[in-house]
Amino acid sequence: AQRVTQPEKLLSVFKGAPVELKCNYSYSGSPELFWYVQYSRQRLQLLLRHISRESIKGFTADLNKGETSFHLKKPFAQEEDSAMYYCALRPNSGGYQKVTFGTGTKLQVIP
Amino acid sequence: DVKVTQSSRYLVKRTGEKVFLECVQDMDHENMFWYRQDPGLGLRLIYFSYDVKMKEKGDIPEGYSVSREKKERFSLILESASTNQTSMYLCASSIQGGRTEAFFGQGTRLTVV
Numbered sequence: 511a512q513r514v515t516q517p518e519k520l521l522s523v524f525k526g527a528p529v530e531l532k533c534n535y536s537y538s539g540s541p542e543l544f545w546y547v548q549y550s551r552q553r554l555q556l557l558l559r560h561i562s563r564e565s566i567k568g569f570t571a572d573l574n575k576g577e578t579s580f581h582l583k584k585p586f587a588q589e590e591d592s593a594m595y596y597c598a599l600r601p602n603s604g605g606y607q608k609v610t611f612g613t614g615t616k617l618q619v620i621p
Numbered sequence: 622d623v624k625v626t627q628s629s630r631y632l633v634k635r636t637g638e639k640v641f642l643e644c645v646q647d648m649d650h651e652n653m654f655w656y657r658q659d660p661g662l663g664l665r666l667i668y669f670s671y672d673v674k675m676k677e678k679g680d681i682p683e684g685y686s687v688s689r690e691k692k693e694r695f696s697l698i699l700e701s702a703s704t705n706q707t708s709m710y711l712c713a714s715s716i717q718g719g720r721t722e723a724f725f726g727q728g729t730r731l732t733v734v
Contacts, residue, residue: 554664
């Protein structure tokens, strides 16, 4: 079974402070990990995926297979980063690819 | 521009009613999903479909059924709506295979009274 854990329901940081949203997963095979974001009154959308190893809107996330973690980081928070963030896992295998989401973390950036 | 469209943004239904939530995607995706989104519980998978007429139960299928008669359309059915099914419902689609993300609809906020 696959599982995604986001331990923080709410994370409040001041503008300009570093941000780290935690995500841990359990899956016996090789996973693909994603971060999705939902801004107020907008649909859920992809922020970044571990395969791309990219930085989007200043956010990065590194897959740590030893710690089974995929934490989302940004060195300097901006007010427009305030949103709901979901970590997600999809098996990197053939067949049907069920995506499992974590419970989400609300990021609140205080001006 | 990729599109997943849910037929209603808001719905109010009475307890015991049969409720249909419709979702259409225009990207020729094989996979389609229905989630419900609740505060503190995140997104929970209700059902998913990997092909026309094919479906798999997700984590919380009780009280729901689905229908996929055409590739682009995936319907969620509440056979007899109950107040504990009041929630935000999200539809999503993705291609099968490859390394792409799921695309989401705008959501349907269902209130059962």
